[in-house]
Amino acid sequence: MQGFLSLLGRRLVIIVPYLWLIVFFLVPFVIVFKISLSQTAIRMPPYVPVFDGTATWAKLRQLSFDNYLWLTGDALYAKAYLTSLGVAAVSTALTFCIGYPLAYGMARAPRSLRPTLLMLVILPFWTSFLIRVYAWIGILKPEGLLSQLLIWAGLIHEPLHILNTYVAVYIGIVYSYLPFMVLPIYAGLEKMDPSLIEAAEDLGCPPAAAFWKVTFPLSLPSVIAGSFLVFIPAVGEFVIPDLLGGSSTLMIGKTLWNEFFANRDWPIASAVAVVLLVILVIPIVIFQHTQARAEERSR
């Protein structure tokens, strides 16, 4: 009896996260997928429902992949996907370039200082994401703080036109997602046995060579983790390109928003979302694979 109860308890504990995923991820996804297969209509909600409990042959025949064909027909969508992937990739690379030295510095800081540094990295999360992105408008606009500062310092004479360009989008994404790069790399570097570096130096490596031959390869799993944490949300990012990129930037998150709210074309918006998900699932699978391998290695 005791054994049965504890087994039941263990099952229940596992069921909770699964239930969560089913209710809040799988069910909504199925609904979105269903909508993506239907046709738009001027009604409430604005599409022809394909299933309403009576999945008759006639109803099933109405299912169509027209919306997906539509996505391939218009170059705008392909361009938006590619730009988003490109922006996300560049942003990830930039976040890595800034985040790695930051994380390295933190991991090598005196032990007593590390919690404070960690706190400083997490601190921005205490302010709303939206407000932080808005704040960048104030900094980047032509009459904003940055231009004023640089003109005052005599470095430039004309105000900078950064706002509403991709540069502003990069700045926004790098700024917002930096902690997601720094934290895993910091965690990876911090738990590394310092005697490994000493061993490398002892065997004849000057410090720089020891970094490239030992520290960096060993931190790669955490670099990959950080990169995915930045890359995946950056691809679908809507707020930053909308607020900082203006109308001249084309990204898939914004396209989706427009289809859904401006055009009220729910089926196309759903198709865009499904394709985006499929595109992102591929790197996630790769990520899972490398994580599993890293875990196996560390055992």
Add this chain to the structure above:
Amino acid sequence: MKSLGSIRRSFAPWNDPAAKAGVVFDRVTKNFGQFAAVDDFSLTIYEREFFALLGASGCGKTTLLRILAGFETPTSGKVLLDGQDLADIPPYRRPVNMMFQSYALFPHMTVERNIAFGLRQDRMAKSEIADRVGQMLKLVKLEAFAKRKPHQLSGGQRQRVALARAVAKRPKVLLLDEPLGALDRKLREETQFELMDLQQELGLTFIVVTHDQEEAMTMADRIAVMESGKLIQVATPVEVYEAPNSRFVADFIGNVNLFEGEVTEVLPEAVDLFGPDGFPIRAECASPPQKGSRAWFAVRPEKIRLSRTPPSEPLNAAQGEIWDIAYVGDMTLFNIRLDNGRLVKTETINAVRTSSEPFGYEERVWLSFAPDAGVLLEG
């Protein structure tokens, strides 16, 4: 392999004024803030010596090793290797290699690559590296594991990879930080002898840091006993055990009974002591202390005789009651309670399988020891 006994027996450069010094610590001090990890430490270690730094944890022995490897800079004093001051030489240029306590094997490299790591830094030719790595693998009997990663090895195998990696560059001095600390007892005992053979075979100077006195006694030519960053005694294992220079060393190495007393009579090369234990003690010593001063006669448990009948000599004999008995197989350990309540440790060897009349609890017995069975200590 031929026996190394003859080489080891005749090896005593510390008694030879013409011997060449290998490593010299000259008044080395290392402070961490207010704390002196190493305090005015001077020591000479000779070429090809198997040397052990022995002490409790926190006594500064590892700091000393790290100073020699170049990971710590002494606050004051000098470290010389073959007469050369090491002060301005960074760790990666010192002809010294270290085997780390954690082994510090590179987890992303195979056994082979780990061993080759130091050789590749020296830009050695590829074929030469392959040869040397092969030799090293053979030396530590890991030929079959060349392509494995460290996490696929057992603790003992990792220890041997760490050793092979550290000796691959043929350093002048090999530093070993608690090299056997992570191994279980049986494997540790086997590995002790392997290390000794390896040291003779390679002809290197080994400096090993350990807190295990048995390990130090087994392997080392000489032992330095340290406490609180200071050097207390440097001597061969036999001398450290049989002629400790202080109560600290006597107590730290093995078990000891310290009989305290006041010098009541000074004889040529001996003194008589009388103390709280209530029986007169005669202790031989080379330079007797003054009459009336305090001294301790340190006697190892195995040098105390246990008998049911009073010994023929009235000196160095006391009566007591058997308080504790611990049968450990090869011998039996006893705690004998003297009439003043003090416990004296002694032991008997179980040379026969079944003793007809074993000593029992609470039995009245006689303890006795010869005047030359111990050392007279004044501090």
